[in-house]
Amino acid sequence: MKELRVVLRFNEDVVEQPITYHLIADYGVQVNILRASIDPGKQGMMMVALRAKEAQVDKGLAYLNDMGVQVDPLATEIQHLDDRCTSCTACVPHCPTDALAVDRETWMVSFDPDKCIVCLSCLDTCIYRAMAIASG
Amino acid sequence: MSKTIEEINAKIQKGTAVVVTAEEIIPMVQKHGPQKIASEVDVVTTGTFSPMCSSGAFLNIKQPREKIKFGGGVVSLNNVPAYAGLAAADIYIGATALREDDPRNSKKQPGRFDYGGAHVIADLIAGKTVRLKAGAYGTDCYPETRRDQSIGLSDMTDAFMFNPRNCYQNYNVAVNLSNKPIYTYMGKLKPRIGNAYYCSAGQLSPLFNDPHYRTIGLGTRIFFCGAQGYVAWHGTQHNPASPRHENGTPKAPAGNVALIGNLKEMSSEWIRAVSFTGYGVTLSVAVGVPIPMLDADMAQCVAIRDTDLTAPIVDYSSFYPRGEGEASLGQVSYAALKTGHIEVQGKKVPTGSFSSYQLAQKVASHLKDLVQKGEFLLTQPQASLPGAPAGREVLA
Numbered sequence: 001m002k003e004l005r006v007v008l009r010f011n012e013d014v015v016e017q018p019i020t021y022h023l024i025a026d027y028g029v030q031v032n033i034l035r036a037s038i039d040p041g042k043q044g045m046m047m048v049a050l051r052a053k054e055a056q057v058d059k060g061l062a063y064l065n066d067m068g069v070q071v072d073p074l075a076t077e078i079q080h081l082d083d084r085c086t087s088c089t090a091c092v093p094h095c096p097t098d099a100l101a102v103d104r105e106t107w108m109v110s111f112d113p114d115k116c117i118v119c120l121s122c123l124d125t126c127i128y129r130a131m132a133i134a135s136g
Numbered sequence: 137m138s139k140t141i142e143e144i145n146a147k148i149q150k151g152t153a154v155v156v157t158a159e160e161i162i163p164m165v166q167k168h169g170p171q172k173i174a175s176e177v178d179v180v181t182t183g184t185f186s187p188m189c190s191s192g193a194f195l196n197i198k199q200p201r202e203k204i205k206f207g208g209g210v211v212s213l214n215n216v217p218a219y220a221g222l223a224a225a226d227i228y229i230g231a232t233a234l235r236e237d238d239p240r241n242s243k244k245q246p247g248r249f250d251y252g253g254a255h256v257i258a259d260l261i262a263g264k265t266v267r268l269k270a271g272a273y274g275t276d277c278y279p280e281t282r283r284d285q286s287i288g289l290s291d292m293t294d295a296f297m298f299n300p301r302n303c304y305q306n307y308n309v310a311v312n313l314s315n316k317p318i319y320t321y322m323g324k325l326k327p328r329i330g331n332a333y334y335c336s337a338g339q340l341s342p343l344f345n346d347p348h349y350r351t352i353g354l355g356t357r358i359f360f361c362g363a364q365g366y367v368a369w370h371g372t373q374h375n376p377a378s379p380r381h382e383n384g385t386p387k388a389p390a391g392n393v394a395l396i397g398n399l400k401e402m403s404s405e406w407i408r409a410v411s412f413t414g415y416g417v418t419l420s421v422a423v424g425v426p427i428p429m430l431d432a433d434m435a436q437c438v439a440i441r442d443t444d445l446t447a448p449i450v451d452y453s454s455f456y457p458r459g460e461g462e463a464s465l466g467q468v469s470y471a472a473l474k475t476g477h478i479e480v481q482g483k484k485v486p487t488g489s490f491s492s493y494q495l496a497q498k499v500a501s502h503l504k505d506l507v508q509k510g511e512f513l514l515t516q517p518q519a520s521l522p523g524a525p526a527g528r529e530v531l532a
Binding site for chain 2: 086087088089090091092093094102104106107108124125127128129
Protein backbone atom coordinates (compact mmCIF):
# COMPACT_ATOMS: atom_id res chain seq x y z
CA MET A 1 0.00 0.00 0.00
CA LYS A 2 1.08 3.53 -0.64
CA GLU A 3 -0.08 6.57 1.25
CA LEU A 4 0.34 10.03 -0.16
CA ARG A 5 -0.68 13.32 1.39
CA VAL A 6 -1.38 15.99 -1.16
CA VAL A 7 -3.16 19.27 -1.70
CA LEU A 8 -5.62 19.25 -4.59
CA ARG A 9 -6.47 22.58 -6.17
CA PHE A 10 -9.50 22.87 -8.43
CA ASN A 11 -10.23 25.69 -10.81
CA GLU A 12 -13.82 26.81 -11.40
CA ASP A 13 -14.24 24.42 -14.39
CA VAL A 14 -13.78 21.25 -12.38
CA VAL A 15 -14.88 22.31 -8.93
CA GLU A 16 -18.38 20.88 -9.45
CA GLN A 17 -17.16 17.51 -10.78
CA PRO A 18 -17.50 14.49 -8.44
CA ILE A 19 -13.75 13.90 -8.47
CA THR A 20 -13.55 12.23 -5.06
CA TYR A 21 -16.23 9.76 -6.13
CA HIS A 22 -14.28 8.80 -9.25
CA LEU A 23 -11.05 8.36 -7.29
CA ILE A 24 -12.78 5.94 -4.96
CA ALA A 25 -15.12 4.14 -7.38
CA ASP A 26 -13.00 3.97 -10.52
CA TYR A 27 -9.49 3.71 -9.09
CA GLY A 28 -10.04 2.06 -5.71
CA VAL A 29 -8.18 4.80 -3.87
CA GLN A 30 -9.06 5.43 -0.25
CA VAL A 31 -9.55 9.17 0.15
CA ASN A 32 -9.26 10.66 3.62
CA ILE A 33 -10.20 14.34 3.50
CA LEU A 34 -8.11 16.27 6.02
CA ARG A 35 -9.25 19.75 5.16
CA ALA A 36 -11.35 21.17 2.37
CA SER A 37 -12.58 24.48 1.11
CA ILE A 38 -14.82 24.15 -1.93
CA ASP A 39 -17.37 26.65 -3.23
CA PRO A 40 -19.43 25.85 -6.35
CA GLY A 41 -18.40 28.09 -9.22
CA LYS A 42 -15.18 29.18 -7.51
CA GLN A 43 -11.74 27.72 -6.94
CA GLY A 44 -11.40 25.01 -4.36
CA MET A 45 -8.77 23.14 -2.43
CA MET A 46 -8.75 19.86 -0.59
CA MET A 47 -6.06 18.28 1.55
CA VAL A 48 -6.26 14.52 1.31
CA ALA A 49 -4.47 11.38 2.25
CA LEU A 50 -4.68 8.95 -0.70
CA ARG A 51 -4.18 5.30 0.09
CA ALA A 52 -4.11 2.37 -2.33
CA LYS A 53 -1.69 0.04 -4.10
CA GLU A 54 1.02 2.06 -5.76
CA ALA A 55 -0.23 1.43 -9.30
CA GLN A 56 -3.73 2.55 -8.37
CA VAL A 57 -2.46 5.71 -6.66
CA ASP A 58 -0.49 6.50 -9.80
CA LYS A 59 -3.56 5.94 -11.99
CA GLY A 60 -5.59 8.14 -9.65
CA LEU A 61 -2.98 10.88 -9.92
CA ALA A 62 -3.01 10.59 -13.72
CA TYR A 63 -6.80 10.94 -13.64
CA LEU A 64 -6.50 14.09 -11.49
CA ASN A 65 -3.95 15.44 -13.94
CA ASP A 66 -6.29 14.76 -16.89
CA MET A 67 -9.09 16.56 -15.11
CA GLY A 68 -6.92 19.66 -14.65
CA VAL A 69 -6.62 19.29 -10.90
CA GLN A 70 -3.35 20.66 -9.58
CA VAL A 71 -1.67 18.24 -7.15
CA ASP A 72 0.94 19.58 -4.73
CA PRO A 73 2.79 17.74 -1.99
CA LEU A 74 1.53 18.71 1.46
CA ALA A 75 4.85 19.29 3.13
CA THR A 76 5.68 22.45 1.29
CA GLU A 77 2.77 24.30 2.81
CA ILE A 78 3.87 25.04 6.39
CA GLN A 79 7.29 26.19 7.53
CA HIS A 80 8.87 26.08 10.95
CA LEU A 81 11.21 29.05 11.37
CA ASP A 82 13.93 27.74 13.68
CA ASP A 83 15.37 31.15 14.46
CA ARG A 84 12.04 32.39 15.76
CA CYS A 85 11.11 29.26 17.72
CA THR A 86 11.90 29.28 21.45
CA SER A 87 10.71 25.69 21.99
CA CYS A 88 8.11 26.95 24.46
CA THR A 89 5.77 24.04 23.47
CA ALA A 90 2.62 26.17 23.12
CA CYS A 91 1.99 24.66 19.66
CA VAL A 92 2.25 21.07 20.82
CA PRO A 93 -1.25 20.52 22.31
CA HIS A 94 -2.84 22.11 19.23
CA CYS A 95 -1.11 19.96 16.64
CA PRO A 96 -3.51 17.12 15.75
CA THR A 97 -0.92 14.83 14.17
CA ASP A 98 2.16 15.39 16.38
CA ALA A 99 3.92 17.05 13.45
CA LEU A 100 4.99 19.55 16.09
CA ALA A 101 6.44 17.64 18.99
CA VAL A 102 8.83 18.22 21.85
CA ASP A 103 11.70 16.00 22.91
CA ARG A 104 11.19 15.94 26.67
CA GLU A 105 14.88 15.26 27.31
CA THR A 106 16.25 18.26 25.41
CA TRP A 107 13.04 20.35 25.40
CA MET A 108 13.59 21.00 21.70
CA VAL A 109 10.44 21.46 19.64
CA SER A 110 10.69 20.05 16.13
CA PHE A 111 8.47 19.98 13.08
CA ASP A 112 7.96 16.94 10.88
CA PRO A 113 6.48 18.18 7.58
CA ASP A 114 5.51 14.64 6.58
CA LYS A 115 3.02 14.50 9.42
CA CYS A 116 1.61 17.99 8.83
CA ILE A 117 -1.94 18.15 7.51
CA VAL A 118 -1.86 21.93 7.16
CA CYS A 119 -4.71 22.46 9.60
CA LEU A 120 -3.15 25.85 10.37
CA SER A 121 -3.79 25.56 14.15
CA CYS A 122 -0.16 26.42 14.85
CA LEU A 123 -0.41 29.75 13.05
CA ASP A 124 -2.87 30.98 15.68
CA THR A 125 -1.00 29.41 18.53
CA CYS A 126 2.63 30.36 18.02
CA ILE A 127 3.22 33.68 19.76
CA TYR A 128 6.69 33.96 18.23
CA ARG A 129 5.31 33.66 14.68
CA ALA A 130 7.63 30.77 14.10
CA MET A 131 5.05 28.91 11.97
CA ALA A 132 4.40 30.32 8.54
CA ILE A 133 2.71 29.42 5.29
CA ALA A 134 5.41 28.85 2.71
CA SER A 135 5.14 31.24 -0.17
CA GLY A 136 4.53 29.88 -3.67
CA MET B 137 28.33 25.85 58.56
CA SER B 138 27.19 29.01 56.84
CA LYS B 139 28.67 31.40 54.29
CA THR B 140 28.24 35.11 53.65
CA ILE B 141 27.74 36.79 50.28
CA GLU B 142 31.11 38.58 50.81
CA GLU B 143 32.86 35.22 51.18
CA ILE B 144 31.14 33.88 48.10
CA ASN B 145 32.08 36.98 46.08
CA ALA B 146 35.71 36.63 47.19
CA LYS B 147 35.70 33.08 45.77
CA ILE B 148 34.07 34.26 42.53
CA GLN B 149 36.78 36.91 42.12
CA LYS B 150 39.50 34.33 42.75
CA GLY B 151 37.84 32.00 40.26
CA THR B 152 37.34 29.24 42.82
CA ALA B 153 33.58 29.49 43.36
CA VAL B 154 31.59 26.32 42.71
CA VAL B 155 28.56 27.23 40.61
CA VAL B 156 25.78 24.92 39.44
CA THR B 157 22.33 25.44 37.95
CA ALA B 158 19.10 24.91 39.88
CA GLU B 159 18.62 21.76 37.79
CA GLU B 160 22.09 20.35 38.42
CA ILE B 161 21.81 20.88 42.19
CA ILE B 162 18.81 18.54 42.51
CA PRO B 163 20.59 15.15 42.27
CA MET B 164 23.55 16.53 44.25
CA VAL B 165 21.41 17.36 47.29
CA GLN B 166 19.44 14.13 46.88
CA LYS B 167 22.62 12.09 46.94
CA HIS B 168 24.78 13.90 49.49
CA GLY B 169 22.29 15.83 51.60
CA PRO B 170 21.91 19.58 52.13
CA GLN B 171 24.70 19.96 54.75
CA LYS B 172 27.48 18.60 52.57
CA ILE B 173 26.27 20.33 49.40
CA ALA B 174 25.88 23.67 51.23
CA SER B 175 29.57 23.58 52.07
CA GLU B 176 30.67 22.42 48.62
CA VAL B 177 28.55 24.65 46.36
CA ASP B 178 28.66 28.46 46.45
CA VAL B 179 26.12 29.68 43.92
CA VAL B 180 23.03 28.17 42.28
CA THR B 181 21.78 29.83 39.11
CA THR B 182 18.10 29.98 38.17
CA GLY B 183 16.53 31.06 34.89
CA THR B 184 13.30 31.78 33.12
CA PHE B 185 12.22 32.90 29.65
CA SER B 186 8.60 33.79 29.29
CA PRO B 187 6.08 36.40 28.20
CA MET B 188 5.81 39.03 30.95
CA CYS B 189 3.20 41.64 30.09
CA SER B 190 4.07 44.20 32.74
CA SER B 191 7.18 45.30 30.91
CA GLY B 192 8.35 48.46 29.22
CA ALA B 193 11.14 50.96 28.94
CA PHE B 194 11.90 54.52 29.97
CA LEU B 195 13.61 56.38 27.12
CA ASN B 196 15.28 59.77 27.31
CA ILE B 197 15.55 61.23 23.81
CA LYS B 198 18.42 63.63 23.10
CA GLN B 199 17.18 67.14 22.33
CA PRO B 200 17.99 68.85 19.05
CA ARG B 201 19.14 72.51 19.15
CA GLU B 202 15.51 73.72 19.20
CA LYS B 203 14.09 71.88 22.17
CA ILE B 204 10.70 70.19 22.51
CA LYS B 205 8.70 69.26 25.62
CA PHE B 206 7.15 65.80 25.20
CA GLY B 207 5.54 66.10 28.65
CA GLY B 208 1.85 66.78 28.21
CA GLY B 209 2.13 66.19 24.49
CA VAL B 210 1.65 63.18 22.25
CA VAL B 211 4.48 60.81 21.30
CA SER B 212 4.59 57.66 19.19
CA LEU B 213 7.34 55.27 18.10
CA ASN B 214 6.61 53.50 14.80
CA ASN B 215 3.06 54.74 15.40
CA VAL B 216 2.81 52.93 18.74
CA PRO B 217 1.82 55.46 21.40
CA ALA B 218 4.30 56.09 24.22
CA TYR B 219 3.46 57.64 27.57
CA ALA B 220 4.59 61.26 27.69
CA GLY B 221 3.37 62.46 31.07
CA LEU B 222 6.92 63.00 32.29
CA ALA B 223 9.64 65.64 31.90
CA ALA B 224 10.49 67.25 28.57
CA ALA B 225 12.57 64.44 27.03
CA ASP B 226 11.37 61.32 28.88
CA ILE B 227 8.85 58.81 27.60
CA TYR B 228 7.78 55.30 28.59
CA ILE B 229 6.97 52.69 25.98
CA GLY B 230 4.88 49.86 27.37
CA ALA B 231 5.11 46.35 25.92
CA THR B 232 1.37 45.96 25.31
CA ALA B 233 0.77 49.34 23.61
CA LEU B 234 -0.88 49.10 20.16
CA ARG B 235 -1.04 51.31 17.11
CA GLU B 236 -4.24 53.30 16.88
CA ASP B 237 -5.03 51.69 13.53
CA ASP B 238 -4.42 48.14 14.76
CA PRO B 239 -7.67 46.27 14.04
CA ARG B 240 -7.55 44.62 17.48
CA ASN B 241 -10.33 42.08 18.15
CA SER B 242 -13.44 42.34 16.03
CA LYS B 243 -16.69 40.41 16.34
CA LYS B 244 -15.73 38.45 13.24
CA GLN B 245 -12.24 37.37 14.20
CA PRO B 246 -9.66 37.51 16.94
CA GLY B 247 -6.94 40.11 16.37
CA ARG B 248 -3.46 39.14 15.20
CA PHE B 249 -1.61 41.93 17.01
CA ASP B 250 1.31 42.06 14.63
CA TYR B 251 3.14 45.07 16.08
CA GLY B 252 3.13 46.90 19.39
CA GLY B 253 5.27 48.36 22.14
CA ALA B 254 7.15 45.10 22.65
CA HIS B 255 8.19 45.14 18.98
CA VAL B 256 9.44 48.73 19.34
CA ILE B 257 11.58 47.66 22.31
CA ALA B 258 12.86 44.56 20.50
CA ASP B 259 13.64 46.64 17.38
CA LEU B 260 15.65 49.16 19.42
CA ILE B 261 17.62 46.38 21.14
CA ALA B 262 18.28 44.84 17.71
CA GLY B 263 19.95 48.12 16.71
CA LYS B 264 17.15 49.25 14.41
CA THR B 265 15.81 52.76 14.26
CA VAL B 266 12.17 53.58 14.89
CA ARG B 267 10.17 56.60 13.76
CA LEU B 268 9.52 59.10 16.52
CA LYS B 269 6.57 61.40 16.02
CA ALA B 270 5.75 63.99 18.63
CA GLY B 271 3.33 66.85 19.01
CA ALA B 272 3.83 69.41 21.79
CA TYR B 273 2.16 72.66 22.80
CA GLY B 274 5.35 74.73 22.92
CA THR B 275 6.64 76.85 25.77
CA ASP B 276 9.15 79.69 26.06
CA CYS B 277 11.84 77.23 27.10
CA TYR B 278 10.72 74.38 24.77
CA PRO B 279 9.55 76.18 21.63
CA GLU B 280 9.39 73.26 19.17
CA THR B 281 5.90 71.83 18.63
CA ARG B 282 6.54 68.95 16.23
CA ARG B 283 9.15 66.31 15.77
CA ASP B 284 9.31 63.53 13.19
CA GLN B 285 12.56 61.60 12.87
CA SER B 286 14.19 58.19 12.97
CA ILE B 287 15.83 57.39 16.27
CA GLY B 288 17.82 54.49 17.67
CA LEU B 289 19.38 53.76 21.02
CA SER B 290 22.32 56.05 20.20
CA ASP B 291 19.88 58.96 20.04
CA MET B 292 18.95 58.36 23.65
CA THR B 293 20.86 59.62 26.66
CA ASP B 294 19.38 56.83 28.73
CA ALA B 295 17.20 53.87 27.98
CA PHE B 296 16.30 51.41 30.68
CA MET B 297 13.75 48.69 30.94
CA PHE B 298 11.57 48.94 34.01
CA ASN B 299 9.13 46.09 34.40
CA PRO B 300 6.71 46.46 37.29
CA ARG B 301 5.72 42.77 37.45
CA ASN B 302 8.01 39.95 36.30
CA CYS B 303 9.06 36.46 37.35
CA TYR B 304 5.85 35.31 38.97
CA GLN B 305 6.43 32.76 41.68
CA ASN B 306 4.09 30.13 40.24
CA TYR B 307 1.22 30.64 37.83
CA ASN B 308 -2.21 29.30 36.96
CA VAL B 309 -2.75 26.37 34.62
CA ALA B 310 -5.39 27.62 32.20
CA VAL B 311 -8.26 25.53 30.81
CA ASN B 312 -11.56 26.28 29.10
CA LEU B 313 -14.75 24.71 30.48
CA SER B 314 -17.03 26.36 27.91
CA ASN B 315 -18.22 24.98 24.58
CA LYS B 316 -16.34 27.40 22.35
CA PRO B 317 -12.66 28.13 21.81
CA ILE B 318 -11.37 31.18 23.69
CA TYR B 319 -8.34 33.40 23.12
CA THR B 320 -6.65 34.44 26.34
CA TYR B 321 -3.30 35.66 27.67
CA MET B 322 -2.80 31.97 28.40
CA GLY B 323 -3.20 31.14 24.73
CA LYS B 324 -5.92 29.59 22.62
CA LEU B 325 -7.90 27.30 24.88
CA LYS B 326 -9.94 24.60 23.21
CA PRO B 327 -13.51 23.97 24.41
CA ARG B 328 -14.42 21.36 27.02
CA ILE B 329 -10.91 21.29 28.54
CA GLY B 330 -9.37 20.47 25.16
CA ASN B 331 -5.93 21.60 26.31
CA ALA B 332 -4.16 23.12 29.31
CA TYR B 333 -1.46 25.79 29.34
CA TYR B 334 1.03 26.49 32.09
CA CYS B 335 3.63 29.22 32.31
CA SER B 336 6.58 28.71 34.64
CA ALA B 337 10.07 27.28 34.48
CA GLY B 338 9.16 25.23 37.57
CA GLN B 339 12.29 23.92 39.25
CA LEU B 340 14.46 26.47 37.40
CA SER B 341 12.23 29.46 38.17
CA PRO B 342 13.97 32.09 40.36
CA LEU B 343 11.36 32.63 43.09
CA PHE B 344 10.50 28.92 43.38
CA ASN B 345 14.13 28.40 44.46
CA ASP B 346 14.00 31.08 47.16
CA PRO B 347 10.43 30.60 48.33
CA HIS B 348 10.62 32.93 51.36
CA TYR B 349 12.64 35.67 49.57
CA ARG B 350 15.64 35.12 51.81
CA THR B 351 18.25 36.14 49.23
CA ILE B 352 16.18 37.79 46.47
CA GLY B 353 15.33 41.31 47.58
CA LEU B 354 15.71 44.94 46.63
CA GLY B 355 19.01 45.47 44.87
CA THR B 356 19.60 41.82 43.97
CA ARG B 357 21.71 41.81 40.81
CA ILE B 358 20.19 39.68 38.08
CA PHE B 359 20.80 38.56 34.51
CA PHE B 360 18.22 40.54 32.58
CA CYS B 361 17.86 40.04 28.82
CA GLY B 362 21.65 39.99 28.37
CA ALA B 363 22.34 42.91 30.72
CA GLN B 364 23.09 42.95 34.42
CA GLY B 365 19.95 44.37 35.99
CA TYR B 366 18.49 44.61 39.44
CA VAL B 367 15.42 43.82 41.47
CA ALA B 368 14.00 47.32 42.02
CA TRP B 369 11.00 46.62 44.22
CA HIS B 370 8.46 43.93 44.94
CA GLY B 371 6.32 43.56 41.85
CA THR B 372 2.76 44.83 41.56
CA GLN B 373 0.33 42.31 43.09
CA HIS B 374 3.23 40.63 44.93
CA ASN B 375 1.28 38.29 47.17
CA PRO B 376 3.42 36.44 49.71
CA ALA B 377 0.26 35.38 51.59
CA SER B 378 -0.63 32.79 48.95
CA PRO B 379 -1.21 29.32 50.48
CA ARG B 380 1.97 27.25 50.60
CA HIS B 381 3.27 23.71 50.73
CA GLU B 382 5.38 22.54 53.64
CA ASN B 383 8.45 23.05 51.45
CA GLY B 384 7.60 26.78 51.41
CA THR B 385 6.59 27.04 47.77
CA PRO B 386 3.24 28.68 46.99
CA LYS B 387 0.33 26.72 45.53
CA ALA B 388 -0.84 29.67 43.41
CA PRO B 389 0.59 32.85 41.87
CA ALA B 390 2.39 34.54 44.78
CA GLY B 391 5.48 36.74 44.88
CA ASN B 392 6.91 38.61 41.92
CA VAL B 393 9.50 41.32 41.35
CA ALA B 394 9.86 44.68 39.64
CA LEU B 395 13.01 44.64 37.49
CA ILE B 396 15.26 47.32 36.08
CA GLY B 397 18.10 47.09 33.57
CA ASN B 398 19.97 49.00 30.89
CA LEU B 399 18.31 48.55 27.49
CA LYS B 400 21.57 49.51 25.78
CA GLU B 401 23.27 46.43 27.25
CA MET B 402 20.50 44.00 26.32
CA SER B 403 20.71 41.56 23.43
CA SER B 404 18.17 40.27 20.93
CA GLU B 405 19.18 36.76 21.88
CA TRP B 406 17.41 37.19 25.23
CA ILE B 407 14.29 39.14 24.37
CA ARG B 408 11.38 38.65 21.96
CA ALA B 409 8.26 40.56 21.07
CA VAL B 410 5.28 38.22 20.92
CA SER B 411 1.73 38.30 19.54
CA PHE B 412 -1.04 36.40 21.28
CA THR B 413 -3.85 35.91 18.75
CA GLY B 414 -7.03 37.39 20.17
CA TYR B 415 -5.28 38.87 23.19
CA GLY B 416 -2.51 41.30 22.33
CA VAL B 417 1.17 42.07 22.12
CA THR B 418 3.61 41.34 24.91
CA LEU B 419 7.29 40.84 25.61
CA SER B 420 9.17 37.64 26.42
CA VAL B 421 12.13 38.35 28.65
CA ALA B 422 15.01 36.30 29.99
CA VAL B 423 15.74 36.57 33.70
CA GLY B 424 18.37 34.69 35.67
CA VAL B 425 18.90 35.10 39.38
CA PRO B 426 21.96 33.71 41.19
CA ILE B 427 21.20 32.31 44.62
CA PRO B 428 24.01 32.32 47.19
CA MET B 429 24.35 29.00 48.99
CA LEU B 430 24.31 30.45 52.47
CA ASP B 431 23.62 27.27 54.43
CA ALA B 432 21.89 23.89 54.49
CA ASP B 433 18.42 25.49 54.56
CA MET B 434 19.22 27.26 51.32
CA ALA B 435 20.51 24.00 49.83
CA GLN B 436 17.17 22.40 50.69
CA CYS B 437 15.31 25.26 48.98
CA VAL B 438 17.26 25.18 45.72
CA ALA B 439 16.94 21.38 45.53
CA ILE B 440 13.24 21.78 44.85
CA ARG B 441 12.01 19.57 41.99
CA ASP B 442 9.10 19.76 39.57
CA THR B 443 7.47 16.92 41.51
CA ASP B 444 7.40 19.17 44.63
CA LEU B 445 5.84 22.18 42.89
CA THR B 446 2.14 22.48 42.08
CA ALA B 447 -0.07 24.98 40.29
CA PRO B 448 -3.84 25.54 40.41
CA ILE B 449 -5.96 24.60 37.38
CA VAL B 450 -8.19 27.57 36.57
CA ASP B 451 -11.08 27.94 34.13
CA TYR B 452 -10.51 30.94 31.88
CA SER B 453 -13.94 30.86 30.23
CA SER B 454 -15.95 31.75 33.30
CA PHE B 455 -14.09 31.81 36.58
CA TYR B 456 -11.14 33.98 35.58
CA PRO B 457 -13.04 36.62 33.61
CA ARG B 458 -16.23 36.79 35.70
CA GLY B 459 -15.58 35.01 38.97
CA GLU B 460 -18.30 32.47 38.22
CA GLY B 461 -17.89 28.80 38.99
CA GLU B 462 -15.17 27.01 40.90
CA ALA B 463 -12.02 28.94 41.80
CA SER B 464 -9.75 25.98 41.23
CA LEU B 465 -10.22 22.67 39.47
CA GLY B 466 -7.43 21.15 41.53
CA GLN B 467 -3.66 21.28 41.89
CA VAL B 468 -1.26 19.68 39.46
CA SER B 469 2.51 19.22 39.70
CA TYR B 470 4.93 20.70 37.20
CA ALA B 471 6.32 17.22 36.75
CA ALA B 472 2.89 16.09 35.54
CA LEU B 473 2.47 19.17 33.33
CA LYS B 474 5.82 18.46 31.70
CA THR B 475 4.82 14.92 30.69
CA GLY B 476 2.55 16.49 28.07
CA HIS B 477 -0.73 15.34 29.58
CA ILE B 478 -2.62 15.90 32.81
CA GLU B 479 -5.96 14.69 34.09
CA VAL B 480 -8.68 17.27 34.68
CA GLN B 481 -12.17 16.18 35.77
CA GLY B 482 -11.38 12.66 34.66
CA LYS B 483 -10.30 13.73 31.19
CA LYS B 484 -6.80 13.31 29.73
CA VAL B 485 -5.77 16.76 28.59
CA PRO B 486 -2.71 17.70 26.48
CA THR B 487 -0.48 20.40 27.98
CA GLY B 488 1.73 23.12 26.57
CA SER B 489 3.72 25.98 28.02
CA PHE B 490 4.39 29.59 27.16
CA SER B 491 7.49 29.64 29.31
CA SER B 492 10.37 28.05 27.37
CA TYR B 493 12.09 25.50 29.57
CA GLN B 494 14.83 25.11 26.99
CA LEU B 495 15.66 28.82 27.15
CA ALA B 496 15.33 28.80 30.96
CA GLN B 497 18.06 26.14 30.97
CA LYS B 498 20.12 28.29 28.64
CA VAL B 499 19.72 31.36 30.88
CA ALA B 500 20.74 29.39 33.99
CA SER B 501 23.78 27.88 32.20
CA HIS B 502 24.81 31.23 30.77
CA LEU B 503 24.59 32.90 34.19
CA LYS B 504 26.59 30.01 35.64
CA ASP B 505 29.34 30.71 33.09
CA LEU B 506 29.33 34.44 33.90
CA VAL B 507 29.69 33.77 37.63
CA GLN B 508 32.39 31.16 37.07
CA LYS B 509 34.35 33.58 34.91
CA GLY B 510 34.13 36.23 37.62
CA GLU B 511 32.05 38.50 35.41
CA PHE B 512 28.99 38.45 37.62
CA LEU B 513 29.14 39.18 41.36
CA LEU B 514 26.36 38.64 43.84
CA THR B 515 24.74 41.43 45.83
CA GLN B 516 23.39 41.66 49.33
CA PRO B 517 19.74 42.76 49.13
CA GLN B 518 19.28 46.24 50.56
CA ALA B 519 15.80 45.42 51.84
CA SER B 520 13.66 42.31 51.82
CA LEU B 521 10.59 41.76 49.68
CA PRO B 522 7.42 41.69 51.79
CA GLY B 523 7.36 38.16 53.22
CA ALA B 524 4.57 35.86 54.23
CA PRO B 525 4.00 37.29 57.73
CA ALA B 526 3.66 40.81 56.35
CA GLY B 527 1.69 39.47 53.44
CA ARG B 528 -1.40 40.98 51.99
CA GLU B 529 -4.34 39.39 50.25
CA VAL B 530 -4.29 40.33 46.61
CA LEU B 531 -6.42 38.82 43.90
CA ALA B 532 -4.19 37.43 41.16
